[in-house]
Amino acid sequence: MALRGCLRAGRGALRGAAPPARGGCGGGRPPAFGFLFDIDGVLVRGSQVIPAARDAFRALSDARGRLRVPVVFLTNAGNCLRKAKAEELSRALGLQVSPEQVILSHSPLRLFSQFHQKCVLVAGQGPVEENAQNLGFKHVVTIEALRKAFPLLDMVDQSRRPKELPPPTTDFPTIEGVILFGEPVRWETSLQLIIDVLLSNGNPGAELEDIPYPHLPVLACNMDLLWMAEAKMPRFGHGTFLLCLENIYKKVTGRELRYEALIGKPSTVTYRYAEYLIKQQAEKQGWKSPIRRLYAIGDNPMSDIYGANLYNSYLKSAHQNQVQAGVKRSPLAASPQTEDQLVQRKDCNISMEGCESILVCTGVYRHNADVPSNPEECVTETAFHGHRDFCFDPSLVEASYVVQDVNDAVQLAFKKENWN
Numbered sequence: 001m002a003l004r005g006c007l008r009a010g011r012g013a014l015r016g017a018a019p020p021a022r023g024g025c026g027g028g029r030p031p032a033f034g035f036l037f038d039i040d041g042v043l044v045r046g047s048q049v050i051p052a053a054r055d056a057f058r059a060l061s062d063a064r065g066r067l068r069v070p071v072v073f074l075t076n077a078g079n080c081l082r083k084a085k086a087e088e089l090s091r092a093l094g095l096q097v098s099p100e101q102v103i104l105s106h107s108p109l110r111l112f113s114q115f116h117q118k119c120v121l122v123a124g125q126g127p128v129e130e131n132a133q134n135l136g137f138k139h140v141v142t143i144e145a146l147r148k149a150f151p152l153l154d155m156v157d158q159s160r161r162p163k164e165l166p167p168p169t170t171d172f173p174t175i176e177g178v179i180l181f182g183e184p185v186r187w188e189t190s191l192q193l194i195i196d197v198l199l200s201n202g203n204p205g206a207e208l209e210d211i212p213y214p215h216l217p218v219l220a221c222n223m224d225l226l227w228m229a230e231a232k233m234p235r236f237g238h239g240t241f242l243l244c245l246e247n248i249y250k251k252v253t254g255r256e257l258r259y260e261a262l263i264g265k266p267s268t269v270t271y272r273y274a275e276y277l278i279k280q281q282a283e284k285q286g287w288k289s290p291i292r293r294l295y296a297i298g299d300n301p302m303s304d305i306y307g308a309n310l311y312n313s314y315l316k317s318a319h320q321n322q323v324q325a326g327v328k329r330s331p332l333a334a335s336p337q338t339e340d341q342l343v344q345r346k347d348c349n350i351s352m353e354g355c356e357s358i359l360v361c362t363g364v365y366r367h368n369a370d371v372p373s374n375p376e377e378c379v380t381e382t383a384f385h386g387h388r389d390f391c392f393d394p395s396l397v398e399a400s401y402v403v404q405d406v407n408d409a410v411q412l413a414f415k416k417e418n419w420n
Contacts, residue, residue, distance in 0.1 A: 030287035033417050034070035034278040034294055035410070036271075036308070039089070040077065041299030041363015042406050046230035049092045050362050052405035057093045059410055065095050070281040070291060072274045073097070076222040076237070076264045076303060078105040078182045079126035081134070100277060105222035105264030106181050108273045110135045112219065112261065119173045121146060121197055123190045124181030131181060141175060143190050150205050153196055156188040168205065175202035180220040183238045191245055195252065211253055217260040223387040224303050228363040239387060246388060262389060266307025268314050275352055294355040295413040297406055299363025301397040302385040308357035309396045318350040358409040359399035
């Protein structure tokens, strides 16, 4: 069902406006703010660097090329290694980016230690097995390994069907969970085998008896329905694959596919993890001033802006609960177990004041149009592009600010912080 919401040009200043500044001169004082940068549609489009990105990072760097403000690159991409993405960004932006500054859609899975000892099926493309192992998962089965063990399951592509009846597989481990890293290459194969695993309770070679429900735990990373590459129109993302999987499961079983966790933007746990890395950077640089504010820059209202605004709401609620309780503790968020684990790694006092969302026009959002000149102009969302499990709230897709590109976004934040 199509839903309609209002995406206004921004709750605060637009490009060219003068936002209120906070005290200080910026020159020698440590930063009290940090940046969360989306990548696709903000810094790059496919393999092409957006020119404003290099301008932005020249402004963010000192004469030696070192960042003057803590920065995390927060992307829903996940088909590569964290180190490889850092190297790619280093080449694109002309400065050294470390893996610790990069959050891929699956990075927070390292916090889900309750699944690390289970035998999990992983789906996606790229080094999914290595990614899973780097995140702490000890027993990993890929879609390809499952297909080879049970070749009769994959029947859509007639050229891949076995020519002879294979002997039965007897020693294959029981699968105890499913992790969806990103969109796969052969959707029909992954859809079929994942459904087989869920219907068989982890034993896809067995005959189907009663369909188990609740089904095995499913953890999914990256809910983006669309993303922006070099093409003129947005491309299908992992959210489109999830939509297919959910609808097939419901059509076959009559029940909803349930997720143990949804990771990546706009999930709150992803932004909590980003905050943790921002604070780590500040400590490593010896910046004594606590980081109080985050500026999240993105091109996709339904992931970047929704996520930043949702996290801002979480921070406001956390402060309110903290004041009411009279103690320094963190309230539960969208995923209590993972939030608790994250808080245990760091001081659980909620010191972050807020997260402001800045929408750029170089990607998914109005990528062929200029910034609206009228702050009251309303842009209509003709369909809800967010994930099924995230309620549509027009206020959450309304950016704090709308600017033309990432350099304008950085300059806007500098003005707000009175940072030269």
